Amino acid sequence: MSELEFRTAIRDALDEEIARDPSVVFFGEDVAKAGGVFMTTPELHDRHGQERVFDTPISELAMAGAAFGAAVTGLRPVIEIMFGDFMALPMDSLVNQAAKYWYVSNEQASVPLVVRSAVGAGGRFGAMHSQIHASWFQGIPGLKIVAPSNPADAKGLLKSAIRDDNPVIFLEHKRLYSVKGPLPREETVPLGRANVVREGGDLTIVSAFKGVPDSLAAAEELARDGLEAEVVDLRTLRPLDGGIVLESVAKTNRLLVVEEGPRTGGWGAVVLGIVAAEGLHDLDDCWHLGTDETPAPYSPTLEDAFLPGPAAITAAVRDRLGVPA
Amino acid sequence: MARAESERPTRGRERAAEPPADYLSLYGRMRLIRRFEEEIQRLFLRGEVHGTTHLSAGQEAVPVGVCSALEPGDYAAGTYRGHGHALAKGTDPEALAAEMLGRSTGVCGGRAGSMNVVDLEHGLVGCFGIVGGSIGAATGAAMSAQRQGRVAVGFFGDGASNQGYFHECLNWAQVFDLPVVYVCENNFYGEFTPMASVTAGGEIGMRAAAYGMTSRVVDGNDLWAVREAALEAVTRAREGGGPTLLECQTYRHYGHSKSDPGKYRPPDEVERWLARDPLQLARARLKELGVSDDDVNELEAEIDATMDRAVEAALAAPYPDPQEDAGGEFKR
Numbered sequence: 001m002s003e004l005e006f007r008t009a010i011r012d013a014l015d016e017e018i019a020r021d022p023s024v025v026f027f028g029e030d031v032a033k034a035g036g037v038f039m040t041t042p043e044l045h046d047r048h049g050q051e052r053v054f055d056t057p058i059s060e061l062a063m064a065g066a067a068f069g070a071a072v073t074g075l076r077p078v079i080e081i082m083f084g085d086f087m088a089l090p091m092d093s094l095v096n097q098a099a100k101y102w103y104v105s106n107e108q109a110s111v112p113l114v115v116r117s118a119v120g121a122g123g124r125f126g127a128m129h130s131q132i133h134a135s136w137f138q139g140i141p142g143l144k145i146v147a148p149s150n151p152a153d154a155k156g157l158l159k160s161a162i163r164d165d166n167p168v169i170f171l172e173h174k175r176l177y178s179v180k181g182p183l184p185r186e187e188t189v190p191l192g193r194a195n196v197v198r199e200g201g202d203l204t205i206v207s208a209f210k211g212v213p214d215s216l217a218a219a220e221e222l223a224r225d226g227l228e229a230e231v232v233d234l235r236t237l238r239p240l241d242g243g244i245v246l247e248s249v250a251k252t253n254r255l256l257v258v259e260e261g262p263r264t265g266g267w268g269a270v271v272l273g274i275v276a277a278e279g280l281h282d283l284d285d286c287w288h289l290g291t292d293e294t295p296a297p298y299s300p301t302l303e304d305a306f307l308p309g310p311a312a313i314t315a316a317v318r319d320r321l322g323v324p325a
Numbered sequence: 326m327a328r329a330e331s332e333r334p335t336r337g338r339e340r341a342a343e344p345p346a347d348y349l350s351l352y353g354r355m356r357l358i359r360r361f362e363e364e365i366q367r368l369f370l371r372g373e374v375h376g377t378t379h380l381s382a383g384q385e386a387v388p389v390g391v392c393s394a395l396e397p398g399d400y401a402a403g404t405y406r407g408h409g410h411a412l413a414k415g416t417d418p419e420a421l422a423a424e425m426l427g428r429s430t431g432v433c434g435g436r437a438g439s440m441n442v443v444d445l446e447h448g449l450v451g452c453f454g455i456v457g458g459s460i461g462a463a464t465g466a467a468m469s470a471q472r473q474g475r476v477a478v479g480f481f482g483d484g485a486s487n488q489g490y491f492h493e494c495l496n497w498a499q500v501f502d503l504p505v506v507y508v509c510e511n512n513f514y515g516e517f518t519p520m521a522s523v524t525a526g527g528e529i530g531m532r533a534a535a536y537g538m539t540s541r542v543v544d545g546n547d548l549w550a551v552r553e554a555a556l557e558a559v560t561r562a563r564e565g566g567g568p569t570l571l572e573c574q575t576y577r578h579y580g581h582s583k584s585d586p587g588k589y590r591p592p593d594e595v596e597r598w599l600a601r602d603p604l605q606l607a608r609a610r611l612k613e614l615g616v617s618d619d620d621v622n623e624l625e626a627e628i629d630a631t632m633d634r635a636v637e638a639a640l641a642a643p644y645p646d647p648q649e650d651a652g653g654e655f656k657r
Contacts, residue, residue, distance in 0.1 A: 025468075051472075056497070057493070057496055057497060057500060059493040059494075059496065059497055061461065061489050061490060061493050062461065062464065062490070062493035062494045062496070062497040063497075064461070065458070065460070065461020065462060065464055065465055065490060065493075065494060066461065066464045066465040066468055066494070066497060067465060068461065068462060068465050069402070069450060069461060069462040069463060069464055069465015069466040069467070069468065069469070069477075070465040070466070070468040070469050071465070072445070072450055072451075072462075072465075072466070073400060073450065073465070073466045073469035073470070073473075074469045074472075074473065075468065075469050075472075089489075092455060092457075092458065092490075093458070093461050096453075096454070096455055096458065097451075097453065097458060097461070097462065100441075101443070101451070102653070102654075102655070102656050103436060103653050103654065104433060104436050104437045104441050104443065105433055105436075105437070105443035105445070105451070106431075106432075106433040106434035106436050106437070106443075107653065107656070108433075108443055108444075108445045108446075109443075109445055110655075110656035141654050142654055142655070144655070165655075165656040166655045166656055
């Protein structure tokens with residue numbers, strides 16, 4: 001087997017970490033006996049037993065509260081909040097308890113907790129099953145936010161998240177679950193470190209999640225116009241690796257941020273803010289491609305137009321740089 | 326499987342095997358909480374306690390009675406009216422007072438303040454500034470406790486019984502048979518609003534029946550009654566019998582917070598409850614049981630001296646240095 005599917009990467013990371021550390025427990029709605037609604041966690045319950053992997057009531061607030069309380073008393077819970085949209089329900093526990101505990105307790109204990117969710121639009125799921133909740137948590141000190149774009153990173157980042165002593169929000173883009181990619185080269189991928197996934201000298205495109213393969217596809221198209229784009233995969237949105245972005249912009253002098261989400265209050269604005277504050281002297285141009293300031297629509301024509309896919313990225317670059325199509 | 330039962334408040338029976346001296350020390354803990362709250366009120370008016378603070382005077386029998394049923398390794402989660410929860414669980418009064426004053430010797434180094442105290446060394450998972458948060462934290466601690474042979478307790482008020490945390494976590498704890506005791510300190514007011522005007526169904530204890538959970542309604546001003554109900558619930562939890570909801574009916578002597586004189590409470594109601602001050606009730610009961618006034622007075626003097634020393638030391642302690650505080654976002 002020379003390739004790894006994204007959903008299998010998630011399952012394997014959980015499987016290996018549950019086996020590796022007896023304090024890791026995994027729970028959520030339909031994750032155990034059913035194996036997850038996106039079939040990301042099959043067989044884990046059979047392999048590790050009811051003590052380690054179990055189904056819960058549809059009670060997101062209780063789930064997060066229980067995970068928090070368990071995390072500060074000796075367990076390392078991984079929970080699944082099925083769709084990212086449901087993260088509005090457990091926010092009190094995650095924002096006011098888990099995120100603040102290490103600091104407020106004066107470092108008596110940290111909160112080793114991972115919250116996994118399926119996120120993103122493009123699946124025709126409508127407005128309440130298509131959001132990416134990263135930006136809801138972007139401004140909360142004490143939380144880490146992980147945004148993998150490919151199977152190898154997904155596995156290594158999830159393993160790092162489970163081993164991390166701090167609360168980690170781990171987001172899995174729905175339209176990546178069936179993507180296959182090369183096997184991981186390292187056992188873990190460090191949190192907080194971005195990655196240059198394509199080198200180029202004319203333009204830097206920064207993205208995360210599904211936006212990374214979309215940006216890579218756009219970069220191939222732009223190469224035919226003679227434009228070489230460098231693509232930076234952020235991989236972690238908080239803490240955000242501004243260093244790699246600044247290095248790339250120093251080389252290309254142009255920056256496009258591609259974000260699946262509204263531009264107002266998004267992580268893309270954080271990237272632009274860092275570059276404005278620390279790399280303005282390197283910058284000839286920068287802009288931000290996001291979604292409209294509306295909820296995600298349902299109808300395929302509307303949803304396709306809503307998303308900043310490869311064609312939209314290519315068109316945006318050509319338009320901005322005055323390159324005829 | 327269903328063990329639903331809800332009993333009316335009962336006067337605590339003297340536990341035959343327990344010498345009155347044990348209760349004398351519990352009375353001492355109640356006295357410590359009372360004196361602590363009086364000092365915090367005084368220091369607040371002097372501008373030494375910052376922001377806001379929620380005092381638990383009048384409710385001392387609940388945390389003291391409940392925590393007396395716990396082993397040192399057991400867990401408790403408290404509320405923003407949590408000074409009593411911390412002191413009953415064993416937090417050092419000097420470290421707690423210093424925390425209220427925002428000093429570096431505080432139990433959380435001055436980072437937490439009055440509403441968010443954590444003292445894991447004494448099993449205090451935390452006090453939570455948002456209504457209902459302690460219920461979630463106790464439920465999670467009970468998941469660890471189940472694997473560790475321990476018990477977890479969650480204190481919360483009547484207001485929290487209308488939060489999602491309450492209903493979701495009671496269901497959760499019953500489904501997973503968790504060793505947890507949910508202790509509702511029903512002081513009949515959610516902030517400024519009478520509990521009865523915003524709470525359907527009458528007794529909060531009865532809500533447990535919907536989840537097949539055992540519950541009891543207890544006179545929360547009677548140390549003996551609280552301790553007896555807590556011992557029963559904690560024993561059940563430790564023996565694998567699952568969770569219990571205890572509704573302890575009590576009353577706060579002060580308003581909701583520092584800005585609240587509590588004028589929404591009818592004077593005759595306040596008078597009735599003040600006449601049932603849990604400390605006075607406990608003192609009278611100790612006397613009935615043959616404890617001499619001298620012994621009680623001696624203990625009180627000792628407690629008062631402890632509290633005086635704690636405040637003096639806390640006031641003498643330095644404020645934390647912002648330079649040294651930097652960079653604490655993540656555990657590395």
